[in-house]
Structures are given as structure tokens and as C-alpha cells.
Amino acid sequence: MQERQKEVYGTKRKGKNGVSRKAFQDFYPDELSWCYGCGRLNEHGLRIKSYWDGEESVATYPPESYHTAIPGYVYGGLIASLIDCHGTGTAAAAVYRVEGREMGSQPLLRFVTASLHVDYLHPVRLGVLLEVRGNVKEIRGRKVVVSARVIVEGEICARGEVVAVRMPEDMKPEGMV
Amino acid sequence: MQERQKEVYGTKRKGKNGVSRKAFQDFYPDELSWCYGCGRLNEHGLRIKSYWDGEESVATYPPESYHTAIPGYVYGGLIASLIDCHGTGTAAAAVYRVEGREMGSQPLLRFVTASLHVDYLHPVRLGVLLEVRGNVKEIRGRKVVVSARVIVEGEICARGEVVAVRMPEDMKPEGMV
Numbered sequence: 001m002q003e004r005q006k007e008v009y010g011t012k013r014k015g016k017n018g019v020s021r022k023a024f025q026d027f028y029p030d031e032l033s034w035c036y037g038c039g040r041l042n043e044h045g046l047r048i049k050s051y052w053d054g055e056e057s058v059a060t061y062p063p064e065s066y067h068t069a070i071p072g073y074v075y076g077g078l079i080a081s082l083i084d085c086h087g088t089g090t091a092a093a094a095v096y097r098v099e100g101r102e103m104g105s106q107p108l109l110r111f112v113t114a115s116l117h118v119d120y121l122h123p124v125r126l127g128v129l130l131e132v133r134g135n136v137k138e139i140r141g142r143k144v145v146v147s148a149r150v151i152v153e154g155e156i157c158a159r160g161e162v163v164a165v166r167m168p169e170d171m172k173p174e175g176m177v
Numbered sequence: 178m179q180e181r182q183k184e185v186y187g188t189k190r191k192g193k194n195g196v197s198r199k200a201f202q203d204f205y206p207d208e209l210s211w212c213y214g215c216g217r218l219n220e221h222g223l224r225i226k227s228y229w230d231g232e233e234s235v236a237t238y239p240p241e242s243y244h245t246a247i248p249g250y251v252y253g254g255l256i257a258s259l260i261d262c263h264g265t266g267t268a269a270a271a272v273y274r275v276e277g278r279e280m281g282s283q284p285l286l287r288f289v290t291a292s293l294h295v296d297y298l299h300p301v302r303l304g305v306l307l308e309v310r311g312n313v314k315e316i317r318g319r320k321v322v323v324s325a326r327v328i329v330e331g332e333i334c335a336r337g338e339v340v341a342v343r344m345p346e347d348m349k350p351e352g353m354v
Contacts, residue, residue, distance in 0.1 A: 031248065032247060032248075034245050034247075034248050035245065035247070035252065036243060036244050036245055036246070036252040036254065036255065037246075037254050039245075042243060042245065044241075044243040064221075066213060066219055066220075066221040066222065068212065068213055068216075068219065069212050069213070069214075070209060070212070070287075070289065070344060070348045070349075070350070071208065071209075071211050071350045072348075072350065073348065075212065075214060075258075076261055076289070076290045076293065077213065077214050077254065077257060077258030078213065080254060080257040080258065080261065080293055081252075081257065081258070084253055084254050110247075112246065112247065112253070112300070113253045114296070114297055115294070115295060115297065116257055116293075116294070116295045116297075117292070117293070117294045117295075118292060118293045118294075119291070119292045120289075120290055120291055120292065120293075123289070123345075123348055168300075171247045171249075171250065172247075173247070173248045173249065
């Protein structure tokens with residue numbers, strides 16, 4: 001997917017010095033990297049990758065030809081999935097940042113989705129790169145609220161909001177510290 | 178997918194007389210049957226199928242092993258996709274029903290999603306069948322609001338709402354009447 005994104009859309013993400021950066025999701029430990037939306041180890045999945053761009057977080061995604069709704073248009077469930085995983089990734093990154101800690105440091109921060117909302121403003125044509133931008137609206141206790149907008153060729157096509165909460169202890173995979 | 182569902186979960190849906198019934202989505206014309214969520218012609222997709230069960234609509238779906246979030250749990254984006262496509266399918270079926278028309282009759286009814294909301298109440302373990310139930314809350318003009326709940330082994334694990342609108346004319350695939 002990453003190679004395809006680079007080839008087809010020319011957007012493999014690099015930092016200001018031209019060196020490839022690690023995404024939020026690249027800091028998740030292996031045991032928590034199987035998510036269909038953003039797990040780097042899930043070969044069937046979307047492998048969404050999110051980064052900081054100043055105060056905003058950003059992820060780009062090139063839909064596959066079969067991610068269709070009405071023919072020619074991008075499937076809305078894909079857009080919801082992008083907002084979802086970008087939101088939980090942004091939540092983790094934001095709390096690390098607020099706490100002044102390196103991403104991936106212990107105690108580990110991993111968020112799950114409590115609620116997801118998407119307003120579809122315009123149909124999105126297949127064949128273009130989707131950009132998802134997130135803003136942290138609120139951090140309170142175990143909860144982080146992230147608003148998101150999906151942008152295609154400069155136009156906002158969808159707006160969304162994710163309420164993310166710290167992963168409950170009893171969801172931790174067995175054997176994980 | 179349908180055969181797998183039958184084999185693994187024993188739930189291929191039949192009517193009261195034991196004869197397999199057509200799903201809402203089976204009435205969509207071929208040109209509009211490529212949706213990743215519910216298009217019967219999209220071999221990469223989920224092929225969700227929705228039916229009436231009295232005043233409610235119902236769809237069941239057996240997640241694949243790779244539809245994971247945190248390992249062992251179902252991906253929330255999949256649940257959002259099920260609610261989405263079940264909602265638009267229910268919207269079409271509901272308007273046909275209100276108008277006293279056969280499903281699939283002209284003028285054709287096909288809905289797209291204007292907004293989607295999901296509240297995730299409990300994490301859902303992989304390996305069980307998801308049931309999505311829809312209720313029509315409102316039909317007004319070109320808009321239908323469908324509430325949904327996702328049930329696993331008798332427990333409501335998610336609640337959602339879809340605001341569906343009639344597909345705009347300019348989204349119709351070329352050549353379609």
C-alpha cells in the first residue's frame with residue numbers, strides 16, 4: 001500500500017529534511033498493530049498512517065478501485081474508517097504531546113472509539129487522493145475528542161468527529177505488559 | 178461470502194416457507210450494485226444483505242478474521258459500514274413500502290448517506306455473527322432517517338443512525354435510465 005501510494009500518487013510522506021517519518025501508528029507495539037484500519041501488520045487492511053502537521057494531524061489515503069459506492073465515487077464506509085483510525089491515532093499522539101513524552105513510551109497510550117460521526121458533504125470521485133485532517137478539540141481524563149475533515153483537491157468533502165477513549169485494560173492482548 | 182456465512186454461521190436467510198428470500202440489495206440494478214459495502218457484484222466487498230422482519234429491517238454479517246481492531250475484537254469501521262449500507266438499503270425499502278410499490282420498480286429508489294453516527298457501547302469479540310437491526314424514524318421528501326442497533330448474542334453492542342438521501346441524478350452511472 002505504501003509503495004503503491006508512492007507510485008500512483010507521489011505522496012509518500014517525508015519530513016522537512018526529506019527523510020521518511022514514522023507515523024503515529026508505527027509506534028504502536030506489535031501486539032496492537034493488527035487493526036484493519038491502521039495496523040501495519042494487517043496485510044488485508046487499510047494501513048492508514050497519521051502524522052503531525054503543526055497543530056493538526058494529517059493522513060492521506062489512495063482508495064482502491066473497488067472502494068466504490070455508486071460507480072465512480074468513493075465508498076462512504078471507507079471515509080468513516082479513515083476518520084475513525086485517524087482519530088484514535090491522533091488521540092494517542094495528542095496525549096503523548098501534552099504529557100511531554102516520546103510516542104510509544106510507557107505507560108503506553110492506545111485509544112479505541114467510543115463514538116464516530118460523519119457528515120458527507122460532497123460525493124468523492126474515485127481516483128484522487130483523500131486527505132484527512134484532525135484537530136484535537138478536547139482532552140479530559142481518559143477521553144479525547146478529535147474533529148476531522150476529509151479534503152480532496154482542496155475541497156472539504158466530509159466532516160467528522162471521533163470520541164476516543166483509552167483502551168480498557170481488559171482489552172489488552174494476553175501476555176502484553 | 179454468502180456460502181461462507183451459511184457454512185460457518187448456519188444463517189443463510191430464508192423466508193417463513195423455507196425459500197431463500199431476495200434481499201433489498203438484490204433489487205438494485207446491476208449498474209448500482211458495485212458498492213463495497215453492499216454491492217452483490219463487488220467481489221472485494223462485504224455484500225451486506227438486508228431484509229424486512231416485520232417493521233424492522235435486519236442484516237447479519239460474519240466478520241472475517243482480519244476485521245480486527247484490538248486483537249480479538251471486531252473493527253469499528255466494519256460496524257460503521259454495516260450500519261451505513263443497512264441504513265441506505267432500509268431507506269429504499271421503506272419508501273417502496275410506503276408508496277405501495279414492488280421493490281426495484283420504476284422510478285428507481287436508491288439512497289446515499291448524508292450522515293452516519295455510531296455509538297460503540299461494548300467491544301465485540303471476533304468469531305460471532307453480527308446482527309444489525311434498523312428502524313425507520315422519519316421519511317420526509319428525499320430524506321429518510323434510519324436508526325440502527327448492532328446485536329451480538331442478544332446484547333446491543335452499538336447504536337447508530339443514518340440520514341439517507343435519494344441519490345442525486347448527476348451521480349447516476351452513464352447510460353443508466
